[in-house]
Amino acid sequence: MLNKNYLSLKEAINILLNSISFELLPFEIIPLEKAYNRITYEDIHAPEDLPGFKRSTVDGFAVRSQDTFGAKETMPAYLTIKNNISMGTAPDFSLGPGEAAGIGTGGMLPEGADAVIPIEHVNIVSPHLIEVLKPIGPGENVIFEDEDIKKGELIIPKGHRLKPQDIGGLAGLGFTQIKVVKKPVIAIILTGDEIIPHTEKATPGKVRDINSFTLAGLINELDGIPLKMGIVKDNYEEIKAIAEKAYELANIILIIGGTSAGIKDMTANIINELGKPGILFHGVSIKPGKPIIAGICNNKPVFGLPGHPVAVYLCFELFVKPVINKMLGLIDKIYKNKIKAKLTRSISSQAGRTDFIRVYLKEKDGEIWATPLLSKSGLIMSLIKANGILCIPEDLLGFEENEIVEVEIL
Amino acid sequence: MLNKNYLSLKEAINILLNSISFELLPFEIIPLEKAYNRITYEDIHAPEDLPGFKRSTVDGFAVRSQDTFGAKETMPAYLTIKNNISMGTAPDFSLGPGEAAGIGTGGMLPEGADAVIPIEHVNIVSPHLIEVLKPIGPGENVIFEDEDIKKGELIIPKGHRLKPQDIGGLAGLGFTQIKVVKKPVIAIILTGDEIIPHTEKATPGKVRDINSFTLAGLINELDGIPLKMGIVKDNYEEIKAIAEKAYELANIILIIGGTSAGIKDMTANIINELGKPGILFHGVSIKPGKPIIAGICNNKPVFGLPGHPVAVYLCFELFVKPVINKMLGLIDKIYKNKIKAKLTRSISSQAGRTDFIRVYLKEKDGEIWATPLLSKSGLIMSLIKANGILCIPEDLLGFEENEIVEVEIL
Numbered sequence: 001m002l003n004k005n006y007l008s009l010k011e012a013i014n015i016l017l018n019s020i021s022f023e024l025l026p027f028e029i030i031p032l033e034k035a036y037n038r039i040t041y042e043d044i045h046a047p048e049d050l051p052g053f054k055r056s057t058v059d060g061f062a063v064r065s066q067d068t069f070g071a072k073e074t075m076p077a078y079l080t081i082k083n084n085i086s087m088g089t090a091p092d093f094s095l096g097p098g099e100a101a102g103i104g105t106g107g108m109l110p111e112g113a114d115a116v117i118p119i120e121h122v123n124i125v126s127p128h129l130i131e132v133l134k135p136i137g138p139g140e141n142v143i144f145e146d147e148d149i150k151k152g153e154l155i156i157p158k159g160h161r162l163k164p165q166d167i168g169g170l171a172g173l174g175f176t177q178i179k180v181v182k183k184p185v186i187a188i189i190l191t192g193d194e195i196i197p198h199t200e201k202a203t204p205g206k207v208r209d210i211n212s213f214t215l216a217g218l219i220n221e222l223d224g225i226p227l228k229m230g231i232v233k234d235n236y237e238e239i240k241a242i243a244e245k246a247y248e249l250a251n252i253i254l255i256i257g258g259t260s261a262g263i264k265d266m267t268a269n270i271i272n273e274l275g276k277p278g279i280l281f282h283g284v285s286i287k288p289g290k291p292i293i294a295g296i297c298n299n300k301p302v303f304g305l306p307g308h309p310v311a312v313y314l315c316f317e318l319f320v321k322p323v324i325n326k327m328l329g330l331i332d333k334i335y336k337n338k339i340k341a342k343l344t345r346s347i348s349s350q351a352g353r354t355d356f357i358r359v360y361l362k363e364k365d366g367e368i369w370a371t372p373l374l375s376k377s378g379l380i381m382s383l384i385k386a387n388g389i390l391c392i393p394e395d396l397l398g399f400e401e402n403e404i405v406e407v408e409i410l
Numbered sequence: 411m412l413n414k415n416y417l418s419l420k421e422a423i424n425i426l427l428n429s430i431s432f433e434l435l436p437f438e439i440i441p442l443e444k445a446y447n448r449i450t451y452e453d454i455h456a457p458e459d460l461p462g463f464k465r466s467t468v469d470g471f472a473v474r475s476q477d478t479f480g481a482k483e484t485m486p487a488y489l490t491i492k493n494n495i496s497m498g499t500a501p502d503f504s505l506g507p508g509e510a511a512g513i514g515t516g517g518m519l520p521e522g523a524d525a526v527i528p529i530e531h532v533n534i535v536s537p538h539l540i541e542v543l544k545p546i547g548p549g550e551n552v553i554f555e556d557e558d559i560k561k562g563e564l565i566i567p568k569g570h571r572l573k574p575q576d577i578g579g580l581a582g583l584g585f586t587q588i589k590v591v592k593k594p595v596i597a598i599i600l601t602g603d604e605i606i607p608h609t610e611k612a613t614p615g616k617v618r619d620i621n622s623f624t625l626a627g628l629i630n631e632l633d634g635i636p637l638k639m640g641i642v643k644d645n646y647e648e649i650k651a652i653a654e655k656a657y658e659l660a661n662i663i664l665i666i667g668g669t670s671a672g673i674k675d676m677t678a679n680i681i682n683e684l685g686k687p688g689i690l691f692h693g694v695s696i697k698p699g700k701p702i703i704a705g706i707c708n709n710k711p712v713f714g715l716p717g718h719p720v721a722v723y724l725c726f727e728l729f730v731k732p733v734i735n736k737m738l739g740l741i742d743k744i745y746k747n748k749i750k751a752k753l754t755r756s757i758s759s760q761a762g763r764t765d766f767i768r769v770y771l772k773e774k775d776g777e778i779w780a781t782p783l784l785s786k787s788g789l790i791m792s793l794i795k796a797n798g799i800l801c802i803p804e805d806l807l808g809f810e811e812n813e814i815v816e817v818e819i820l
Contacts (some may be wrong), residue, residue, distance in 0.1 A: 011615070050790065052614065087603040087644065088605070088606075108614055147789070155447055167624065171608035171620055172608070174610075174618055194516055195496040206585055207516070207582070219572070220574075307516075313574075313575055337747040381559055383578070410573065
């Protein structure tokens with residue numbers, strides 16, 4: 001029953017990703033506070049030691065550790081308080097034998113000191129004298145000059161998506177700007193005589209644009225720039241002209257299929273005319289999304305996506321997203337957000353085909369249940385109602401009612 | 411060994427969330443294309459039927475189904491092609507007995523037709539005549555006027571975070587603007603004599619601001635507006651003045667602790683003076699983050715967060731984020747992104763305390779391994795290097811080497 005006419009999902013993705021061998025996107029240098037979620041263009045090394053000075057990790061007294069050796073409650077060591085260290089200042093004195101200095105967490109140790117006794121291990125006899133009740137070893141309760149980060153150390157590798165805490169760390173190191181991969185521009189061309197803008201009144205026979213809104217959101221989430229090229233009639237010359245314009249402006253081109261007969265071949269021919277090598281594959285054994293077309297035209301990926309809202313969503317996730325991430329040079333391992341759930345009803349698939357079923361996840365009596373949202377492929381509501389996607393791999397014929405399955409969370 | 415001085419994590423979160431009984435944030439009406447990720451302020455109902463007309467789901471011929479009853483390959487039904495339906499137009503004719511009309515996927519059925527025969531089940535004898543080789547039932551390959559969405563139907567509930575596909579569906583229904591919950595403004599006050607802006611050169615004793623950058627990113631991810639109030643010295647009157655200003659401008663106030671002795675009490679006193687009821691709790695049995703302070707001042711949540719970068723991150727995730735989500739009225743169940751991994755070394759904790767350990771996740775020989783990043787709490791690098799967080803619950807004393815644990819992915 002294996003469908004020999006179409007590539008399997010895995011074959012298709014391999015062909016696609018292996019074809020993207022061209023240069024990465026260019027870089028740009030942007031202020032640090034704009035760099036959240038952006039991808040680093042180069043390895044980032046520490047420009048200096050951090051913290052850069054000996055720092056206390058507790059509230060207490062900076063001491064020379066040898067002065068405390070042998071101290072115990074019954075026989076404390078007595079130390080003179082030479083000074084108290086203000087936060088944020090470098091002490092202008094050094095500790096001699098038998099001397100201590102008051103210090104707060106984060107404070108800088110004076111010269112001569114090599115440890116900090118916590119306030120709890122000390123009796124303050126007078127403003128000038130403490131009893132140390134416990135010995136302390138060299139380096140205890142101290143962060144050394146280069147203990148957090150050593151000058152020159154690799155802090156963040158090339159190809160990493162910058163998280164809030166990364167930006168925090170870079171601020172701590174004094175970075176004010178960052179070299180990141182430029183955001184890819186992704187052109188969206190809608191085709192179809194029946195498609196009208198969302199601002200227009202729907203008259204019989206017409207349907208409003210759904211797909212450019214779904215796609216723009218998905219592109220934004222990857223930090224791409226969606227470029228809406230408008231709605232084009234099902235006309236070869238018109239689609240070709242707008243595809244050529246998009247080719248000039250964008251890094252990736254998405255042609256969203258009109259659903260009328262013959263249009264799929266139009267898109268295929270246009271991709272072949274747009275540049276070499278042209279089409280990589282036309283049709284993949286998945287449902288929905290079977291008629292997908294992928295091509296490379298002079299180093300620019302061009303996709304023909306089937307027009308059903310659910311197919312557009314899935315084809316973007318399966319094919320376009322990995323291409324964007326590869327162009328960005330992303331090296332981070334992406335762990336998909338999956339959850340185990342019990343099926344409320346059985347669902348079947350066809351051997352040799354990978355099916356993606358929208359499901360609705362709901363907790364009931366401490367268990368998570370997944371209800372398949374089965375509907376004709378043109379319906380929008382199933383995509384809005386779904387909060388999960390269940391994949392039936394090509395070597396399975398489906399899942400049984402009450403079976404525990406792994407659902408990707410939307 | 412249970413620490414009686416501090417609330418457990420669960421107790422603290424319960425007290426905090428139960429104290430937030432005040433009104434939701436106000437609404438604002440914004441263009442649809444700006445509404446990605448925003449929270450709906452009210453239930454959204456369908457303003458019209460969708461698709462609004464009888465639509466074909468295949469390429470083929472619109473027919474009266476009764477004309478095909480009994481048709482088979484050896485005895486086809488013959489139908490006259492009355493017309494072909496252009497995509498995006500309402501047919502200006504109706505089908506009589508024995509008549510058919512060419513139609514594409516998504517095309518509108520003419521009056522009289524109640525089914526569409528796929529092109530594969532038909533022989534086209536001439537431009538005017540087809541042979542139907544299989545019978546078809548009423549409604550087959552048709553989406554009815556209100557089959558996707560019925561006018562008045564609840565499409566998206568109040569308190570839902572709008573996903574790309576939701577915006578797509580709303581565009582399809584002709585929405586051009588949406589009533590959403592206004593973004594909460596979250597003030598960030600940094601205290602500490604040792605803190606300098608990230609643009610300044612670090613001199614001995616000083617450290618640059620890390621926390622306002624981490625927090626701004628985390629706030630943006632929740633669609634809040636971070637309001638940086640600058641760096642204040644460890645001085646009661648100065649901190650109080652800036653807290654009062656923040657109280658006028660923001661919905662939530664974060665005072666990031668200086669780490670010097672005594673400052674924690676300053677923050678506590680200021681929260682108590684800012685409004686009623688004041689402090690809810692001061693100190694929670696977690697590590698890191700133990701000294702956290704949470705309060706409500708005249709319906710505005712105010713937090714005192716310990717200043718270590720890792721503690722700030724965790725306290726935001728554990729305490730501030732649920733408060734923001736509750737103020738937004740978010741009803742979506744949040745499934746955390748977790749993964750099972752094997753520990754490369756054993757780690758211990760203290761009974762009665764919830765520990766959060768930064769880990770580095772790495773795949774090796776088909777297994778995912780988690781390496782605990784143990785370091786003094788003031789170090790930044792452990793937060794940058796980590797790609798996961800492992801929680802040791804209060805009733806456990808730790809995990810063993812090679813034990814399989816559940817790690818939250820960062």
